[in-house]
Amino acid sequence: MAKIFWVEDQLHWVNKFKAILENADFADGATSNEVAVYRFVETARQAINHHTSTPDIIILDANMNGNDDAGICLSHLIAKKWRDIPVIYLSEHSGTHIEEKAFELSQAQDFIAKHQQNVEQVVCWRIKALIRQAKLNAPNNLSISHPDNIIQSGQLLIDLTSWNVYWHGIKLMNPANSQRPLTPIPRKILRQLVNASPHPLTTDQMAEKLDLEKLTYANYRQHIKTLRHAFEQAARQASQSSFLTLCKNGRGIVTFGDEGAYCWKK
Numbered sequence: 001m002a003k004i005f006w007v008e009d010q011l012h013w014v015n016k017f018k019a020i021l022e023n024a025d026f027a028d029g030a031t032s033n034e035v036a037v038y039r040f041v042e043t044a045r046q047a048i049n050h051h052t053s054t055p056d057i058i059i060l061d062a063n064m065n066g067n068d069d070a071g072i073c074l075s076h077l078i079a080k081k082w083r084d085i086p087v088i089y090l091s092e093h094s095g096t097h098i099e100e101k102a103f104e105l106s107q108a109q110d111f112i113a114k115h116q117q118n119v120e121q122v123v124c125w126r127i128k129a130l131i132r133q134a135k136l137n138a139p140n141n142l143s144i145s146h147p148d149n150i151i152q153s154g155q156l157l158i159d160l161t162s163w164n165v166y167w168h169g170i171k172l173m174n175p176a177n178s179q180r181p182l183t184p185i186p187r188k189i190l191r192q193l194v195n196a197s198p199h200p201l202t203t204d205q206m207a208e209k210l211d212l213e214k215l216t217y218a219n220y221r222q223h224i225k226t227l228r229h230a231f232e233q234a235a236r237q238a239s240q241s242s243f244l245t246l247c248k249n250g251r252g253i254v255t256f257g258d259e260g261a262y263c264w265k266k
Helices: 011-023 041-050 070-081 097-105 119-137 184-196 203-210 217-237 243-248
Strands: 003-007 034-038 057-060 087-091 110-113 150-153 156-159 164-167 252-256 261-265
Touching: 003 011, 003 041, 011 034, 011 119, 034 041, 041 070, 057 070, 057 119, 070 097, 087 097, 087 119, 097 110, 110 119, 150 184, 156 184, 164 217, 184 203, 184 217, 184 261, 203 217, 217 243, 217 252, 243 252
Parallel strands: 003 034, 003 057, 057 087, 087 110
Antiparallel strands: 150 156, 156 164, 252 261
């Protein structure tokens, strides 16, 4: 059974989705889910502060009673109490500055347009995927994948099933927004660097391995910068020594020669 914490101020949307969410199968074999709906910001805030159980998914409305900051303000409170719980927005304002703010200023992992075709199925697909991913990301599930699907190099662990990357047991996140996951290309680059270690990979070699038609040295360098700062962020969370300093000392992600090449050294 999935527990869903839903903030929505318009009753017709509640009527449209509530029964569907209550009866959906989110891959746990159960078809009876607990859906708690809050139609007012203050009621939702009180519920967050006093909730005794942890939801599996949180659905927010990006604009409540004309206030497009309401959902974001709630998400900040949610981040303090339920940091690892997936948050999605179900909104009529997809493709606007409201969606941009939701991703930039909150821990949103998805933003679903209410008026799109087959929105009921889309919501259920996204919730199912996010719940599954959250379970894979749980700290006690770091070893959930078969050893054949794990790449390990010192304190680095890459789970090829979930494509999550861990440093000293801490998952690498986007350094520009620690609530969002690391984007795919840097993770793929890291995998290739680890596979090739201790040999370096130039821009052209990396482009070939990733089957990318265009990968400039500037792009490659920017992805490396993103990776290094993601590692640095994880190192701080794990109370470990600076990853950037490690790189300067010839370990971690190391710049090689004058050919625009990088290599991984554990």
